[in-house]
């Protein structure tokens with residue numbers, strides 16, 4: 001019985017080390033090194049080449065290296081019987097919370113604008129709204145969204161959460177379903193996208209949605225680049241409806257050198273760093289699932305394949 005690590009473009013060394021530390025007897029192969037495909041029952045993956053898992057006749061589980069699983073679910077050739085798991089990790093949640101809080105505060109206190117002024121040697125104070133007057137809408141409030149909401153609440157912001165089904169979180173006004181979507185948007189001075197990427201949510205951040213946000217709303221995307229219609233965002237910032245955006249994820253990563261986001265004065269670009277998985281922190285849960293698979297027990301953090309997350 002063997003374990004496969006597949007992560008093209010991402011150095012697997014720290015993962016392999018953490019797996020071996022946690023489970024010294026584990027036989028770990030790293031794709032595409034030479035290995036016996038029939039032996040592999042469990043794969044740990046990030047952006048695997050499409051279709052490869054069809055060639056593993058005994059593969060039972062594909063575990064994502066991160067919280068997102070769209071890189072696995074989008075593989076149309078993934079055999080139906082293979083189970084998918086995601087990472088749920090306190091450290092990821094904390095990091096996401098503090099990252100989004102930093103972006104919200106930086107926007108709220110005009111830090112990007114001051115950087116611009118500094119470059120031009122301009123000493124010009126700008127007025128700002130106090131946190132308790134600002135409504136932040138979290139689009140897709142799951143574990144990570146809940147952590148973001150806690151950080152925001154601690155700093156006095158008003159928090160709204162939107163999810164498919166109503167969720168009850170302390171001090172968060174909850175909106176759910178299509179009927180409440182427009183109300184949610186109309187009340188979001190800052191919109192934080194944290195949705196999973198599915199066929200339903202792709203391109204959800206589009207002109208129609210932006211127009212439902214209040215004038216001068218700010219958009220933060222820490223979910224997936226494919227949620228965003230880039231041209232619509234640029235148009236709505238440039239026509240003055242939106243005050244700007246902070247983007248951590250993109251259709252193409254890294255974004256190409258001439259991409260308009262790089263130099264846009266109202267767009268903050270970060271290189272997909274909102275919450276970065278630490279192998280030593282999440283390997284214990286991966287190994288636990290490997291043991292559960294062997295014992296034919298229910299897996300933790302299992303993805304519902306029909307739902308896509």
Ligand code: OXD
Pocket residue numbers: 065066067068069275276277
């Ligand atoms: C993730 C990510 O899904 O880093 O974990 O985007």
